[in-house]
Amino acid sequence: MASRFLRTLFCATTAWVVMQPVAHAADELGQQVGTELEAAQSALAAHNYAKAMDAVNAADAVKGKTDYEDYTIAQMRAAVATQAGNLSAATAAYDKLIASPRTPQAMKNQMLKSEATMAYTAKDYPKAVANIQRYLKAAGSDPQMETLLAQSYYLQKDYPNTIKVVKQQAGAAIKAGKTPTESELQMLAASATALKDSAATTHAYVLLATYYPKKEYWALLLHELVVNTKIPASLQLDVYRIRLAVGDVSQARDFMDMTEIAVQQNTPQLALDLMNQGYQSGVLGQGAEAPRQARLKAMIEKAVASKKASIAADEQAAASASNGDDLLTVGYNYVTFGQADKGLQLMQQAISKGVSDVNIARLHLGLAELYAGHKDQALAALRSVEGDNGAHDIAQLWILRVTQPSGAK
Structure with a gap:
């Protein structure tokens, strides 16, 4: 993945032979050293690295060399060793x-930087890590490095450190309003998968689907959500709902499961809406399970009627509760019953009052805003x-x- 900019980094290496160091009054090459280094430079230009290094060694063997001559010989040795791929000699x-x-x-x-890129090219990854860290400490941030x-x-299969570095780099890019590279995010996902870290894997695929909205990333992401054992029971319905929204629910058992969870969470109108989607898609109401499904729907319709009758009393009881959890549910029910303004206000009051998990509450507020058709407010809540x-x-x-756009999913 790094070959393109590695070539860019290496192309300047031989220029060091003619770069001027800090000058001193007595800086000049003696004839013997100068002759050998000219021979080395000619051999290097001809890509005869063995001959070039022999000439460098001959220059180095000259007795009584000045500091400037030692320095110039080291420059030429670095150039020859780099182009010859001799990592140890170049590094020295x-x-x-x-x-x-x-x-x-x-x-x-x-x-x-060249020490680091040479070590990487030589597949000496531990040395590459040490050299890159040394470079970054001296030169500061460098996205390529x-x-x-x-x-x-x-x-090296050091996946924890891979994740640490990529997260920092991707986070910096996002904060600066830039797009993380796809290869970095792929590396993040692969590392998290290797560690069997479902939460980190899901997060990586969220980033990939965000910045590179390909169907395969959505498929992988939804799969990770389903198998992520760290997602609490209180979010299982939300997993189903996003799957349903992107067309990833097609089994009757999934519609029945999400419907039953919505009933258990005391949101019967939401349960009925979900079940109706199952009927409208032709998934429910078919085959041997159709009677059971019809009985469940009839039960939920009664629960909806009962909840509409009791919601004012539910609101009063929730208002006197020690936290906002029940008030949040009451507010959501008002939204699903068509009283969006009242319901959303109650949900916001519930969050201000204090809830068991403020982030789940904000998620549900965002979904309620979507239910009410308030796109901008929904996005603001979801982004929080x-x-x-x-x-x-x-x-x-x-x-x-x-x-x-719908075609991106």
Whole structure:
């Protein structure tokens, strides 16, 4: 993945032979050293690396060399060793140049970068990691080298550090209003999958579906939501609902399951709406299970009527409760009964009062706003969902569902 910019980094290497270090009054090459280095440069230009290195060694063997001659020999050794792919010799030469006060800081940084990229190309990933970290400490942030650092960890199967680096890099890009690269996010997903970290895998696919809305990412993402054991029971209905919204529910048992969960959560109108979608799609009302499904629907219709009759009393009881959990449910029921303004106001009051999980509450507020047809308010609520229990990822999927063209999913 890094080959393109690796070539870019290497192309400047031989230029160091002619770069000027910090000059001193007595800086000049003696005839013997100068002759050998000219021979080395000619051989290097002809890609005869063995001959070039022999000439460098001959120059180095000259007795009584000046500091400037030592420095220039190290420059040529670094150039020859780099092009020859001799990692140890190049690193030793660069380290000598980096330690010299003759080398300007900009050149030192470039040499540190080349040490790192050479180690990566040589597949010495532990050394690449050490060299990249050394470079970043000296030169500061560099997105290309940070990507190379993540790749170096990944290729060693050091998945925790891969995730750490990619998360930092992707987060910085997003904060700056930029798009994380697809290859980085793929690496994040692959690392999380290798660690069997369902929450991290889901988060990675959310990012991929957000910035690269391909059908395969949606499919993988929905699969991760289904198998994610860290998602609490209180979010299982929400998993079903986003699956339903993107056309990923086609089995009668799924419609029955989500309907029963909605009843258990004391939202009978939502349960009836979900069941009606099952009938409208032709999934329910067919085969041997049709009578059972009809009985459940009749029961839910009675529950809806009962809830409409009791909702004022439910509101009064919820208002006097110690937290806002019941008031949140009452508000949601008002929304589903067609009293959106009253219901949404109660839900906001519930969140202000304090709820068991504010992020799940914000998610449900966003869904209630969607139910009421308030797209902008729904997006604002969904974007406020945080946390790592799955609510944030489900909210992000709804944001994608609302904002992306239908053909992207």
